[in-house]
Amino acid sequence: MRNPIGLMxxxxxxxxxxAGVWFWTAAxxxxxxxxxxxxxxxxxxxxxxxxxxxxxxxxETTAAVSQPVAAAPALAPAPAPMQAKSTCxxxxxLGVSRTVVIDTTGGPGFGFLQYKxxxxxxxxxxxxxxxxxxxxxxxxxxxxxxxxCTKAVFFPIGLHTTYHPEILKQVAAAGHTIGAHTWxxxxxxxxxxxEQQAKDEIEKGFSAVKMALGTAPSPFFRFPxxxxxxxxLAHLESRNIARFSVxxxxxDFKSSSPDQVIQTVMTKLDKQGKGIILMHDLQKHTxxxxxxxxxxxxxxxxKVVQMKxxxxxxxxxxxxxxxxxxxxxxxxxxxxxxxVVQTVSQQ
Numbered sequence: 001m002r003n004p005i006g007l008m009x010x011x012x013x014x015x016x017x018x019a020g021v022w023f024w025t026a027a028x029x030x031x032x033x034x035x036x037x038x039x040x041x042x043x044x045x046x047x048x049x050x051x052x053x054x055x056x057x058x059x060e061t062t063a064a065v066s067q068p069v070a071a072a073p074a075l076a077p078a079p080a081p082m083q084a085k086s087t088c089x090x091x092x093x094l095g096v097s098r099t100v101v102i103d104t105t106g107g108p109g110f111g112f113l114q115y116k117x118x119x120x121x122x123x124x125x126x127x128x129x130x131x132x133x134x135x136x137x138x139x140x141x142x143x144x145x146x147x148x149c150t151k152a153v154f155f156p157i158g159l160h161t162t163y164h165p166e167i168l169k170q171v172a173a174a175g176h177t178i179g180a181h182t183w184x185x186x187x188x189x190x191x192x193x194x195e196q197q198a199k200d201e202i203e204k205g206f207s208a209v210k211m212a213l214g215t216a217p218s219p220f221f222r223f224p225x226x227x228x229x230x231x232x233l234a235h236l237e238s239r240n241i242a243r244f245s246v247x248x249x250x251x252d253f254k255s256s257s258p259d260q261v262i263q264t265v266m267t268k269l270d271k272q273g274k275g276i277i278l279m280h281d282l283q284k285h286t287x288x289x290x291x292x293x294x295x296x297x298x299x300x301x302x303k304v305v306q307m308k309x310x311x312x313x314x315x316x317x318x319x320x321x322x323x324x325x326x327x328x329x330x331x332x333x334x335x336x337x338x339x340v341v342q343t344v345s346q347q
Contacts, residue, residue, distance in 0.1 A: 088149035094294050095149045097125065097303035103310045104219045107237035110307075111245025111276045114226060125305050126269065126297065127276040128152035129244065131181050131222060134160055134167035135282035142174050144290035148298070151306040152176050154281065155222045155244070158183035158208030162327065165212035172213055177308055179220030179244070180205040189227040198232050200319075202241075207319040211327070216312035220244060241313065247275025250286065258289035266296055 088095065100120065102108070109115025121127070130141060133156050145152060154171050158180065161168050172178055183204040186193060193201070202221065209217040219241040223232070226245055236243050248268045255261045265277060279286050297304070 090147060090149060092298070093147075093149040094298045094302075094304060096151050096306045099151075099306040099308060101308050101310050102220075102242055104240050104242040107233070107239070107241050107243060109243045109245065112247050113249075114228075114245035115243065121274045121276075121305060123273050124300075124302050125274050126248075126302050127305050127307055128279070129155065129222070129246075129276060130279050130281040130286075131155045131224075132157055132160070132185070132283075133281040134164040134171065136164070136167070137284055137287045138164075138167050138281045139170060140287035141281040141290055142170060142176075144287070144294060145176070146174060147291065148294045150294065150304045153179060153220060153244070153307055155179050155181035155220070156209055157181050157185050158205035159185075160282075161208045161212035168209070168212045169214075172215075177220065177306070178209060178213065178217045179222065180209050180217055181222055182224055183208060185224045187225050187227045188223055188232050189229050195231045198229070199235055202232065202235065203316050203319040204322065206313055207315045207323045210315050210320065211323050216315060218309035219311070219313035220307075220309060239313075242309070244276065246278040247272060248277040250277065250279045252279055252283045252286045252289075255283075255285050258285045258292070261285050261289040262293045262296060265293060266300070269297075269302070270300070 109117050110120075112119070128145075128150065130138075130152055131154075133141075133154060154176055156168055156171075156178065168178070180202070182188070182201040184201065186198075186201050188198040188201060206217060206221075219239070221236060221241050222244040228243070233243070248265060250261055250265050252261045252264075255264065261279075261283075265279075269275065269277070279290075281287070
């Protein structure tokens, strides 16, 4: 029979040895490095399939339980944002060849019929301008311009903006520049008007446009019948409002047909080679002529320049208040027209 004491001693020694081996090989050491993420492991420490799986696990676990303790390494600069591509659906559109921004400080004048200060147009360049709107014919003008993806400057009459504020908002929504053309289309060189009354016509017109749009117009102004005085010119200069004359007068207000409008414009333009074109968006013949006229401009190699103001006009508070007082109801409704009036049948 074996010695029981020796047997017990052998069992104890074996247990101690086994425990020591386990402790040394399995238990974590105080100086052991923390678990590494896949980013810190050697590139060749794992086979590709295992590395991909481990990367997913590490990313999900690290994101859930830790925050970065050091700034991430600098990344390459992001590429510059791409310019929005033109949404013009017409590949052969007249378009806009360039856009110019006008600093209206001091009230500069444009249009060589009266103001010969700034000759900024090059050969074959034109500026399209429309007076006397907004009117029920204006949407047809806007459609013709949109079909050719081109832009114009509009000079609305203040009183007309109170009749058709929604149409004027369509002009703005289409991206055209909007100035003013007096309150009532009064000829400001008339001896029947005092200097104060002429000033009122200018300022009330701008405030009416602002009220219809809900935002300030551009400081661009055209005199009705191009009729000005030294006093009205001085007023525009003091208000930093640019004044517009004309190079090409369409004479559409006395044209007997759309063809006559086209012929008048193109004959004068081919002779002069460039210029600011005066038309009227309340003239039916102009609205009818415009699609063909724009195609003629394109065929003739003419290019449209869009004019924008550097800053909007700051209308005078007293005239803004006067407009609110004079209007029995607000010119701009909080509800869109389509929510108030709906066509239920049409022939």
